Amino acid sequence: MNETAASFSYNPILVALSVLVAIQVGYVGISLAIFIPGAFANRRRLLIAGSATTLAVGIWSMHFIGMLAITTAITIDYAVLPTLLSFFVCGLVTGIAIYLASLRSQRLLVLAAIAMGLGITTMHYVGMMAIHSVAHLSHDPAYMLASVSIAIAASGLALWLAFSADRRPPLFLCAVVLGCAVSGMHYVAMAGTTMHVAGSDATTVKSVISSDMLAIIVSVIACSISAVFMLALIPTDANDLKGDAGWTSAISVATPQEAAVTRGERAPGEGQVLAAAAGSAIDFLPIEKNGNRFQIAADEIASVHSNAHYTYIFNGRDDLFCPLSITDIANRLQKTTFFRTHRSYIVNLDFVTRIKKTGDAGVAELDTPVRRTVPVSRARMVALRQELAAFKAANPTGPSET
Known part of the structure; x- marks a missing residue:
């Protein structure tokens, strides 16, 4: 045909x-x-x-x-x-x-x-x-x-x-x-x-x-x-701005209720965490993986993220569950090394390689095996840049910002 x-x-x-x-x-x-x-x-x-x-x-x-x-x-x-x-x-x-x-x-x-x-x-x-x-x-x-x-x-x-x-x-x-x-x-x-x-x-x-x-x-x-x-x-900008208002109080002290919850989730070696005074630095945080409890050294923490009622610690490869609230964690991490970039995020300055603006806010790029960025509220951008510059000056052997 x-x-x-x-x-x-x-x-x-x-x-x-x-x-x-x-x-x-x-x-x-x-x-x-x-x-x-x-x-x-x-x-x-x-x-x-x-x-x-x-x-x-x-x-x-x-x-x-x-x-x-x-x-x-x-x-x-x-x-x-x-x-x-x-x-x-x-x-x-x-x-x-x-x-x-x-x-x-x-x-x-x-x-x-x-x-x-x-x-x-x-x-x-x-x-x-x-x-x-x-x-x-x-x-x-x-x-x-x-x-x-x-x-x-x-x-x-x-x-x-x-x-x-x-x-x-x-x-x-x-x-x-x-x-x-x-x-x-x-x-x-x-x-x-x-x-x-x-x-x-x-x-x-x-x-x-x-x-x-x-x-x-x-x-x-x-x-x-x-x-x-x-x-x-x-997410809406209104929700982000709502979180900005609570940063100062959230970083300063943990509520008694959060401390009570933490005491109820005691893990091996967790007594050191619970006994730490507000604002004092600790060397380890409790984590859970596959139903077992461990501890992670503070210098191995790349970032911390709060997702609803749960908190996750990122070690550069995996997101590990932590029974503590992000407010409690913020109280116990070294303030010269860790910075709260957002109401739901904390970042280890030693892992930050670059801060860049995205829209009205920004992100901090991490130098980790699994590449990750951490959101930065526009209200915290200037403070983060200043803290990072001071940290890099005090620790010149760390990754440099580009």
């Missing part, structure tokens, strides 16, 4: 809608990702899942809307299995890439960008298989290579902006660049695609649901999912 190349054009309104969806989810995905390096335990996992899911849904939706924007003389039906498989591929590689990039290694960041870019490209071409029942597709190798390059570049840009940029542009500008890059990858790939159909199939049949309506439904679902993650996981 003879095949002919079917020409196609685009509905400009749906093309614009696909770009807007990519920009919107890119904004939310990057907004969530920038909080990952400083998050711990369940919140860290939720942020990774939220950022990856938002980006995956948005990128897939952009490509699907882009396909719905095609106007051609033939009926395009989408097979369910390749369509779902393309979404699965996008979600999997995006989640892996976000996780690798969150480890804050430049080598892993490059690997994550390549994996995410190749995954997006694979998602596109797997999704294109969904129309093979009505048309045979051929792809120009030059356009395929260009689309892969754009996908890797777009992925690298998004991950770099979220995890490694020293001075990040406004998030909206980042989202616009990312959205345009992801959309560009799709339309460049489509520019090199040719549809071949049998002469008898080149007919026009009205679908049960129009492409316009289906595109609107997909875009509303994608934007709604990203909005839910944004509202649920991104």
